[in-house]
Amino acid sequence: MAKPPAGKSVSKARERALAPVEHRKPTMSDVARLAGVGTMTVSRVLSGTARVSAETAVRVQTAIDQLKYRPNVLARAFRGQRSHSIGLILPYLYDPFFASCAHAVTTVAREHGYSVIITTSNEDPETEFAEADEMLQRHVDGVLVIPSRIRHSRLARSLFGKTPVVAFDRPVPDPSIDTVLVQNAIGSRRITEHLIEHGHRHITYIALSRSLFTISARFAGYRRAMQDAGLEICPIFDCTSEEMAEQILKLKMEHDTPPTAVITSNTLVTRYVLGAVSRLGLRVPSDLAFAGFDDFDLAEFTSPPLTVVRQPAQEMGRVAANLLFDRIARGETPHSGNRIVLPVEIVLRRSCGCKHRAPVVIH
């Protein structure tokens, strides 16, 4: 019974002795042996968690450099420390808006010495849930999420235990989760007002699924502006393809009092409607004025250049990530979450009827 421990260390020592230059990643005890100290000292030098005499510190550092030792992240994480990784769940990556958010997140994460595990939910609450769970299995230190359809979201504080979570772009039912949003309703309302100022009375709102938070918030802003002006609203939801946009628009334009302006709920629908407009031979803005939600790189070069509400995608990613790292650093899980709302800008180009040669940005 007294033997095993002895036998163990002997065999271990021999193994090390026999294969000192073996091609194997150096471990902390390799460093310790070379520096003639205990592993704890090495650990302390690395983490700076306790004071070590300058002299030994140098010896250890030399050994580290000589061996090109790098601590094993996995072992550290396994030991119950931070994993120095966060999870990022978003619907799609091929949507430039989401991609910009993701870019900002990876950038902030690097600044904090963190890695990010990224995954797509395809707007499916089940996938989203499964991926969140998977990330928790991987012991991420925090999770950032652009939630899928809010009504069916299974994301809740309880799932995450004491792991911080922040939702952005869209909220989550659980109010104890931190959230970063943009002024969806306000942006939508202001652009609607702008169209009204151009003299439009019949403005239609064409949108994607109503079950998406952003879409319905933007609808609310549109409705508010219309009602305040004593105008009737004319919303159309579930426009999910260019063909559908064409059908819808055709029908609308044949109406007794056809719309003279259209507002789209997001880039995807903007694209559909742009296609429909072109196929129907409608001229913008004379036949139909046009304003969209969400700016994109080439909005300036469509014909005519597009007036849009611009959301600060990267800014939102940055703010959300910083908030998460704040929570991680403090080790706190708030009982009532923060709710940060970022301002949007209106970019006036020519599709709304403005005559500006260059875009005009209103804050």
Place this chain on the structure above:
Amino acid sequence: MAKPPAGKSVSKARERALAPVEHRKPTMSDVARLAGVGTMTVSRVLSGTARVSAETAVRVQTAIDQLKYRPNVLARAFRGQRSHSIGLILPYLYDPFFASCAHAVTTVAREHGYSVIITTSNEDPETEFAEADEMLQRHVDGVLVIPSRIRHSRLARSLFGKTPVVAFDRPVPDPSIDTVLVQNAIGSRRITEHLIEHGHRHITYIALSRSLFTISARFAGYRRAMQDAGLEICPIFDCTSEEMAEQILKLKMEHDTPPTAVITSNTLVTRYVLGAVSRLGLRVPSDLAFAGFDDFDLAEFTSPPLTVVRQPAQEMGRVAANLLFDRIARGETPHSGNRIVLPVEIVLRRSCGCKHRAPVVIH
């Protein structure tokens, strides 16, 4: 000396006994105890690595379900197994082309039960190198990379040891690394030929940094087509802003024999030139015909709709990821890497001078 082992197991057992319902993730030994078997049996049931009698398997499974046990990924990875994660390094995420690649990669990874750790290099070889190293520290099972500027890339087989790597979109100096590319030169050549068929003799090629593989490969295709037609080439590199594009174009157009057509090296430059063209009041295609490399969502709605070479972004991501998973499954690190080249398509719209109402795609 004989005591500690005994004391150890006693204290461990007591701890478990005292806190059987403690809020703590269940471990394999919790499951084993509940099922009345050894941990190894549980392990075997989980991995299916060895045969277990049907009866015990059921007991174990029941215990797993009851405890909602999920194996600890970190412990597994730490133990020297697969980490079931891959790394993905790319220049930017806000470039829709790269984002589409990334989307495909995450999708394929999920199909394989893998997580992906994503990071951006900002086209900086040093950052790229550091991030690759970081991923290796995290014991990823494989790495996918869209390399930054090839001339300065520090990525090599030796860095990765026996961890599989595949480069895509752009190659890496080390020929032993698997690579997935698209027909850059061929696509560029064909679109140049198309412009020549439209009767153009003076075609200029406006490009981003020459040190990017894709850009210079596309230049080669352009040059080849021009030379074959006995025409003089007229390339311009390092066009890095809209202002620069405007200056360049202005100068060119004031020349004795101004270009009648322009080819751009990628979406970014397409954007710059589009802006310059608009500011200079040039009409496309009558004053200047236009063709770009890389299709984008709204290319159909620019004025006029843009003729482009379309690269299969998602397809490339998928192929690269599948190749990587193949390597991981086989556990092999090839001595000479594969080199897969994916075909591109030419999308004829109207900026080249074609009169098609709808885009025509040539394979």
Place this chain on the structure above:
DNA sequence: CTGTTAGCGCATTCAG
């Protein structure tokens, strides 16, 4: 200031 001991959760030995 420094070293020793112990164990995180799992899977690879090697005995039954």
Place this chain on the structure above:
DNA sequence: CTGAATGCGCTAACAG
């Protein structure tokens, strides 16, 4: 077919 022992690399908790 099954189980007990062992250690992956690291660090918290305690010695010294």
